[in-house]
Amino acid sequence: MLESFLQFTFSGLTVGAVYALVALGFTIIYNASDVVNFAQGEFVMIGGMSTVFLRQDGLPLAAAAALAIVLTTVIGILLDKLAIARAKRASVLSLVIITIGASIFLRGAAQLVFDKQLHRLPAFAGEDPLTLMGATILPQSLLVLAGAAAIFVGLWLFFNRSRTGKAVLATANNRLAARLVGVDTAFIMALSFGLSAAIGATAGVLITPLTLTSYDVGLMLALKGFAAAMLGGLGNPFGALVGGLAIGLIEAFGAGYVSSEYKDASAFLVILLILFLMPRGLFGKKTVERV
């Protein structure tokens, strides 16, 4: 009884850390530009898939992973420069259509450039499971958790200690005011997209040894990351972390105790419940408007 409870907790926290990273990516772009980036899940997919294929081409794992993250970052910046920044006066609706289009395009391109198969990576620190009070935990899970924690701490430092980070926060607060005091908001936008893409790609690299990857995993990750961001309160990085872990746990316990066939439905139910009951999420700003 306790073993299975612990087991579900571990697996929930591990996938939850990935959802938290996707939600963090949403949050960064949403804060900088008010764009809800539906292509966020594709960054995770590209990170994982390109690591797999670069490794097949003979690169060592670490180099393949690093190159994959750089590649995804470039794609993120291109998404901003070629699409989002060009549609400056576009309505929110058009921006949603653009990011959906980007998501579909990247998914289709991945299917052409890579393939339609499922792929996995070897675990970075060995496959031997550790045992804790009867429940097993893979070293890779610990790496995922540690990686997520490092990214959150690093971003906190970046936003609160560095000048550029503060410029991002200023842009998030009020774009016009930020521009007036000399912040290059176009650069901040590109930076936010690059950063989000890098975070997504890192999540993809870390989780692929555990969950496998293929060209079409991005959509589900985007939906779950969005659920996490909604739960935590859209726009709040700390909320993204809490929301991500919570969605991971809900999903793991739902799969363990209720139905594994419908585990993917839990994120959707969470989104519905939040929108019905508390549209600001747990830690959101009080700016959700009712009409």
Place this chain on the structure above:
Amino acid sequence: MDRFLPSPTARILLALLAILALAPLVFPSTFYYRIFTLISINAIVVIGLVILLGYAGQISLGHAGFVGLGAYANAIGPTHLGLPPLLALVLGAALSAALAWLVGRPILKLRGLYLAVVTLGFGILVQMVLVNESWLTGGPDGMAVEDLGLVSLVKALGLKMKTAQVWYVFSGLMLLLAAWVALNLRDSPTGRALRSLHDSEVAARTVGINVARYKLIAFVLSAVFASVGGSLLALFNRFVTPDVAGFIHSVELVTMSVLGGAASVLGGIAGAALLTTLPQALTVFHDFETVILGLIMMGVAIFMPDGLLPNLANRAKRTRRTNR
């Protein structure tokens, strides 16, 4: 001059009727009746999306979910419950309307595009149920659909028509009906209210429009259009698979509506016609489908936010003015 012509709505409907009546004259084979039937059925769903996107300014990323509900209503109803196909079609539409109302009511009270995320999840959930509950739906392999009985009806009337021709006429009439409903809605008080909130929600509210209510009306209507389209698709193909409710299908539908011009019924029909014939014309299209859909969505949203038809119309107007 305008006095001697019928109203704009009637003109559009007459033009559609003329196209549908004359097109068979240039059809090289019965295969073309099939394609035009598919275009008509897709256009019915897209017209529903035009009401949601173009009139109310909301986007649905799971509209194929409603198409799937309609399609499977016509697969499950007659097979498992012995319902007549037409009743199954109506019940499917009623179920879709009820679900759209339940989900849309709380969400459309919020400002923003939460409907996009919720419908995305809804579509995925519908497909998940269709795949998993194979005792009812046949699972991933799909299931056969009972005949609507159109062809035997036509035979009983003493007309000699091929199945493809019967469906061409039937789906064309349904398309005209859908276009008529949407065009009338556009010029009704409800349509005006919807378009006013598309332009500015604040302004709409100031003049006393219950914004949430009208958005909900648009969403429910679009769900009904999608469900009826799904039922027709199932009856026409005589077979359904869960793919009909899939995300890619939802994206195809949204692309059709933004491509032609999300705010215009004719644009929606043009978008449906283009994206339905493209895969038939280019056999390589299948491999590149998602890439092309993505490029179209991004390109239209960036370079011609009003869509293809209104964009061309504007250009024509501009050149006419400069020529004068």
